[in-house]
Amino acid sequence: MNFIKSLVTDKRFNRFITALILFNAVLIGLETYPPIYENYHTYFVVIDIIILIIFALEVILKILVWKKDFFSNPWNIFDFVIVLGSLILYSTPFVSVLRIFRVLRVFRTITAIPTLRRVVTALFMAIPTISSVLLVMSLIFYVYAVLGTSFYHEIAPEYFGNIFLTFITLFQIFTLESWASGIFRPIFEQEPWAWLYFLTFIVISAFIMINLIVGEIVNNAQKITDDIEEDTDEIKEDTSEIKELRKEIQELKELIQNKSE
Template identity: 70%
Template sequence: MPNSIQLKQIVDSTRFNHLITTLILINAIFIGLETFPSIYQPYQQLFFAIDIVILAIFTIEVILKLIVYRFSFFQNNWNIFDFIIVFGSLILYNTPYVSVLRIFRVLRIFRTITTVPSLRRIVTALFMAIPTISSVLLIMGIIFYVYAILGTSFYADIAPEHFGDIFLSLVTLFQIFTLESWASGIYRPIFEQAPLSWIYFITFIVITTFIMINLIVGEIVNNAQKITDEIEDETEDIKQDTSEITELRKEMREIKQLLEEKDRSS
């Protein structure tokens, strides 16, 4: 039976990580195929067996990591996420809570994030940007509210189906924000009766869709760059440590050779 050092080498190995990633993708494909009754119904037992096997492998993976890392396993948020997804699926098997089990099965697909470092960096950057995103969303909420009041005041009589009250105006503004059929469906009929309405629509689109969204994207990109720089710094430190170890080994070999030559000469 392998010792803890060998287990750690297995768990941390690239092959093991690629195996788990492949199983996650296979699991995702089979969950998707289950949505086709013509495929799922004839092979229902096969789908069930494959799901059990994949879940068993995921469980073994988490157990191995618990054996290797012990309590430090739970110091990593990604490990906690894996633990909840896997053991949540185990606990809910053969229970009446089928809908909750389906949620956990679908959430297994998110484990791809935990096995792919580049995806982890992007998600981490997204979480780091939450304070800034929250501030931007608050400003956007204020802008939406102000423009909804203006739209209701100016265009309620012209287009009551879009600006009849503040709630309709907010929904309309969200459609304009997504740039989905805003020109032909909303703007042009109003423009025919209110030529200056272009100021209202263009300013709203420029402020929300272009400026605010770019602020959010820019913050996420900056955080991703910070994470990348930190990883590069850590890698550089490791390279320096490795170089120093190599130099020490070289010096030790030279000292050993000198001692051997001295012993021979004496």
């Protein structure tokens, strides 16, 4: 059991699994090219089975080492579900569902690389704040959709003919995709004050709100990093204390030996 534990916690083993996940991702991408997949179909299937077996063995070994504690980590549960789902569905007619599980294996890169785990954790921690920001953005979209439909439904009915079309148009403007030449300038030629509507919407939605979301994620990522550094400092302090205790014990032993002599 000690050998298995040293194996699954070894950095070289984790690097091998990470490389295998990335290699599996490349294979899945190559399968989208019909000429390559049709010519080497057998090789793709054999390699995929070997990779799946290795992933299954990895999960089994980790369960043997950590037992119930394995399922206390959400990332371990994520790995377990993906591997188990792939195994169960491999010989079934549910090919489309199996493909989903095979593609989801790429996400195991997150579980294998600590920095990616921190980023995703920061994203989840920011969900409450992001939800509030999204609610404010929804209100802003709604207000501007009503205004846009009222002002420009006759000038550009294909973009502002009704509130649904206006929502789609605002989303295109929000992404800054061809909004100036395709939407703004034709309206601006007939309505000179249209720049005020478009620019205020872009500044409020695309710049301010997105920066709020990104800022919250960055703050959470920094918080996680600070917590890890704090834990590391505590471990270093404990290690130094243990070294000092060992040194004192050794000195006591030497003192006792000298007195006994």
